[in-house]
Amino acid sequence: MRLICIWLLMIVLNNVYVVVEGNSISVLLGNGDGTFQEQKVSILGQTPSSVGVGDFNHDGRLDVAVGNNRNDHSVSILLGNGDGTFQNQTKYEVDSNVLFLVVDDFNNDNKLDIAATGGFIGGVYLLIGNGDGTFHKQSTYKVGQTPSCIVVDDFNNDAQLDLAIGNIDDNSVSILLGNGNATFKDQLVFAVGEGPFSVAAGDLNNDRKVDLTTANFHDNTISVLLGNGDGTFQPETSLNTDDLPTCVRVGTKMDLIVTDAGHSWLGTFLGNGNGTFQKQNLFKVGSGPFSLTIGDFNHDTKLDVATANTESNNVSVLIGNGDGTFHYQTTYETGRGPWFVTVGDFNNDDKIDLVVTNINI
Numbered sequence: 001m002r003l004i005c006i007w008l009l010m011i012v013l014n015n016v017y018v019v020v021e022g023n024s025i026s027v028l029l030g031n032g033d034g035t036f037q038e039q040k041v042s043i044l045g046q047t048p049s050s051v052g053v054g055d056f057n058h059d060g061r062l063d064v065a066v067g068n069n070r071n072d073h074s075v076s077i078l079l080g081n082g083d084g085t086f087q088n089q090t091k092y093e094v095d096s097n098v099l100f101l102v103v104d105d106f107n108n109d110n111k112l113d114i115a116a117t118g119g120f121i122g123g124v125y126l127l128i129g130n131g132d133g134t135f136h137k138q139s140t141y142k143v144g145q146t147p148s149c150i151v152v153d154d155f156n157n158d159a160q161l162d163l164a165i166g167n168i169d170d171n172s173v174s175i176l177l178g179n180g181n182a183t184f185k186d187q188l189v190f191a192v193g194e195g196p197f198s199v200a201a202g203d204l205n206n207d208r209k210v211d212l213t214t215a216n217f218h219d220n221t222i223s224v225l226l227g228n229g230d231g232t233f234q235p236e237t238s239l240n241t242d243d244l245p246t247c248v249r250v251g252t253k254m255d256l257i258v259t260d261a262g263h264s265w266l267g268t269f270l271g272n273g274n275g276t277f278q279k280q281n282l283f284k285v286g287s288g289p290f291s292l293t294i295g296d297f298n299h300d301t302k303l304d305v306a307t308a309n310t311e312s313n314n315v316s317v318l319i320g321n322g323d324g325t326f327h328y329q330t331t332y333e334t335g336r337g338p339w340f341v342t343v344g345d346f347n348n349d350d351k352i353d354l355v356v357t358n359i360n361i
Contacts, residue, residue, distance in 0.1 A: 024358045025051060025066060026334045027084045032351035034298035034319045036332050039356075044068070044076045044089045048357040050291075052103035053344040054112040057133035062344045064355060065114050067098030075101065075116055075125075079133050084346045084353065092135055094118060094125045100149045105129075106161055107182035115163055117147040124150065124165060128182055143167060143174035143187050153201040153210045156231035166196035166214050173199060173212060177231045190225060190233050194218035198291075202250030205275035215245040215258055222248060222258060226275050239269055239277060247291040252303050255324060259289040259307055266292065266307060266316075270324045283318060283326050287311035295343045295352045308334070308341040308356050315341060315356060336360045 025048060026039040047069040056063045061080040066089075068074045074093050078086035096118030106113045111131035117124055124143055128136035144167025155162045160180040166173055171194050176184035195218030204211040209229035215222055220241050225233035243262025251257050254271030266285045269277035286309025297304040302322040306315050314333050318326035335358030346353045 023048065023360065024335045025064065025078075026338070026354075026356045026358060027346055028315065028332055028334075028354040028356070029084050029347055030297060030351040030353045032299060032349075034304065034317065035330070036315075036317065036354060039332070039334055040084050041335060042078060042086050042089075044078065047072065047359055048076070048339075049098055049359075050100040050340040051342055051355055051357050052101050052114060053342060053355065054103040056112050056129060056131075058131060061348065062346050063133065064344075065101060065103060066357060067101045067116055069097040069099065069359075073097055073118070075114060075127060075135075077133060077135070080346055082346075082348055090134070092127055092138070094138055095140065096123060098125075099147070102150050102152045102163075104152045104161055106178060108180055113182060115150060115152070117143075117150050117165055123147070124163065124176065126182060139182070141176055141184055141187070143176070144172050144189065145169040147174070148196065149198045151199050151201045151212075155201075155210050155227060157209070157229050162231065164199050164201060164212055166192070166199040168195050168197060171196065171216075171218075173214060173225070173233075175231055175233075188231060190236075192216060192223035192225065192236050193221040193238055196223065198245075198247045200248050200250050200256075202254070204250070204254045204271060206254065206273055211275065213248050213250065213256060215241075215248040217244050217246055217261075220245060222256060222269070224275060224277075237275075239280070241267055241280065242282060246289075249292055249294055251294060257292060257294065257305060259285075259292050261288050261290055261310075264289060264309070266305060266318065266326075268324055281324065283329075285309060285316035285318070285329055286314050286331055289316065290338075291340045293342045293354070297352050306341055306343075306354055308338040310337050310339055310359070313338065315354060334358055 028036040061082040076089040101116035111129040146169040193216030196214035198215040209227040222239040242260040256269040288311030289307040316329040337359040
């Protein structure tokens with residue numbers, strides 16, 4: 001039996017239990033042609049999970065926020081030097097382990113804030129930015145049991161930012177509608193498949209209303225929830241995946257992209273434009289792909305993908321052909337146990353770079 005116990009941060013793949021611990025992020029600077037340079041490594045808190053990107057101190061250089069897990073319940077802030085390296089971290093304590101976080105301006109003051117999920121006690125923590133790279137004390141909002149991934153969007157068309165959170169242990173998504181002042185209404189809850197570890201937002205049926213999708217690793221499905229435009233959603237429809245879907249993203253033309261960690265695939269579901277999808281196509285990546293990010297890595301206006309491969313200690317880069325297919329992967333070495341990957345321009349050269357958290361399996 002294969003099982004991923006994320007809330008304990010122990011990974012079980014191929015019937016082997018592995019205790020997770022680690023303390024670094026890797027930055028791979030892009031060359032602008034779809035290739036990347038050798039990693040630059042920064043040391044930080046224990047068991048870094050997800051990473052968010054933004055300019056927290058208004059100096060024109062991208063900074064990162066990293067959630068720390070296991071025994072280190074905090075968010076690390078690393079201010080960027082503008083060359084792909086970072087200053088020493090500053091930590092902000094929260095009440096539980098941090099699984100995922102997002103960066104945005106939740107109180108409309110033109111200063112970036114952070115919302116993070118804490119898996120043990122079922123909360124969402126809010127850190128309010130001061131605009132100089134420091135943050136206010138947290139606020140906490142109750143959501144479902146063992147919240148995992150978090151995404152920000154406007155689900156009720158009121159021009160205020162809302163949050164959607166996947167809850168692993170009660171098979172649901174919580175919606176926190178924002179008031180525009182860094183406070184949120186009580187959660188709305190919607191059923192999805194079993195073990196929603198990842199959640200993504202986008203308009204999947206071209207009706208100008210934000211929809212949701214979740215990757216459910218307990219039943220190997222993708223849930224699709226079409227939005228009503230008022231913060232509520234229609235009952236889920238499901239898509240079957242290969243094995244252990246751990247991350248889902250919405251691509252161009254209303255397509256879905258998902259990592260199948262059990263068999264080391266990247267899967268794509270091409271959208272029909274009405275909220276339904278074609279049969280999954282599979283593309284080989286590294287071993288144990290746990291997360292993915294998308295972007296145009298070679299400036300050809302076609303969508304490319306990178307996956308963080310936890311078991312093979314590398315990142316796979318797949319260059320898109322523009323028709324929903326990809327070139328064969330190129331891999332780049334990272335630290336041990338790469339877990340989360342996202343994009344940014346960390347050296348201000350107008351070329352997409354990658355940043356990866358390493359959990360040091």
